[in-house]
Amino acid sequence: MPVRIPDNLPAAGVLVSENIFVMSETRAANQDIRPMRVLILNLMPNKIETETQLLRLLGNTPLQVDVDLLRIHDKVSKHTPTDHMNTFYRDFSQVRDKNYDGLIITGAPLGQIDFTEVTFWDKIQEIIDWSQTHVTSTLFLCWAAHAGLYHLYGLQRELLPRKRSGVFAHERSGKPYPLLRGFDDEFFAPHSRFAEIPLEKLRAHPDLDVLAHSDEAGAYLVLSKDNRQLFVTGHPEYQKHTLRDEYFRDLGEGLEPELPKNYFKGDDPDNRAVARWHSHGSLLVSNWLNYYVYQLTPYDLNDMQAMTPWES
Template sequence: MSLILPDGLPAIKRLKEEHIFIENCTQTEDRSTRKLRIALLNIMPIKEITEMDFARVLSYSPLNIELTLMKLRTHTPKHASLEHMERFYTYFDELKDEKFDGFIVTGAPIEHLEFEDVSYWKELSEIFAWADANVKSTLYICWAAQAGLYYHYGVPKHQLPTKKFGIFRQKVMNPTLPLFRGFDDTFNMPHSRHTEVRAEEIRIHSELDIVAESAESGTSIVYAHNGRQIFITGHMEYEPYTLDKEYRRDKDKRDDVDVPQNYYIDDNPANKPNVTWRAHANLLFNNWINYYLL
């Protein structure tokens, strides 16, 4: 089947080069085959990279999936052109009456702020409430996982002494969950964050279940309401060189940037990344689609 993206989205050219079958909305207007609709609220700074990351992992499903890009009315991105946002993104208030099967909320580089101090927190809270009432399952990613746990359950975030940066081994705590069908007992997950949520503050909520965690990086996946809410504190969607680009960008700005852990071959930044998470990433998103959206 195919991944259905907005006409002209820049990610399409790159994805086709990777032999991913893409169609546009116009090509599928007359199709009788059912398609799943997934909305992506992309609040990461570099929109085009994030669009491609999620389009890539969603493309492994054998189903027709239409990806709709959502934006906030109360936030103007600094690193995306106005033309790009107007052409490919739609405001939440223009989408809230449409039906979506799944919803994904990305991270954002605003961990230093208290949630209520985020300029678009009120609108984001409205979106979280809308998703909970109208979407079969929502994936909250990285900062959004912390924000979602705080909004829905009052779980606080905490500043880390040093940035959690690299690839960390995770243990599957509930292997019977459909989310982990086909998984090994452990899997790797990229992390890039300055804050954390703590297991002891999650476990006091009977609605929440920590289903994957790490001795090194802590809580990684929290599961609620039979999968209607899934909170992922890392970035399974990352492509191989995302952490490398982040490391080199920050290293050019200051001298105290640590090398991402367990990432480069022989832990040497002169070498290429050792990609150890992509198979489980594809399986995770495919399981989410098959068992939580259908």
């Protein structure tokens, strides 16, 4: 089934060329179906690139998905045209009174800044609090995962000596979580971050379950006991060359980044990058939409009280 997106969104052409099933709002309006409504809070600098990455995953699921794009403020973006932002993005005031089946909060280039020093931290907290009564399930990615774990559970991240960048092997939990259906015992996922929450702290928290971790990269998938908050500390949405682009960008800015681990063929940046996480990323988002959104959400989004916890 398709992901429904606004007419003329630039990502549409890219997705169609990759045989990802997308549908314009005009065409979808003629279908008699209850699609999933997903809100994406995009905190990444290059909005169009991140939109395309996430829509690629949402469009590879068996459900029809209506997507709204949300911005954190109306300041001029340095990396995305103003016309694009004004045409396709909504302010929080425009969605505050609505309910959604799912919410995705992206990462942000704020890895070394204390949460309380982030200029829009109050707005992030407001949206997370709002999601508790207006969204069936929220998917937090990378920086947002740490922000959500801090705001909701008081878990403070710890800064790393060096940026953790690369593709790492992860081990899944042996318990039969619906989110992990179809997962191999070991799978790969990319990370690109400056901080972590120690694995032992996450495992010790009574309201959280660690579903997957890496011996090198730490916790990867963390799920709230009520199944409504999924924290992903990596970037399953990244495309093949995203880590490469970040590495050479940081080199150009004189930051002396470490080479992304397990990524370039032969660990040589002059060689091609190797993508080993696309199938996992697709399955992760598909399982989240199916088991933690579609299976839990009320048919009438005005009746959020109708939701019942998933039972394995």
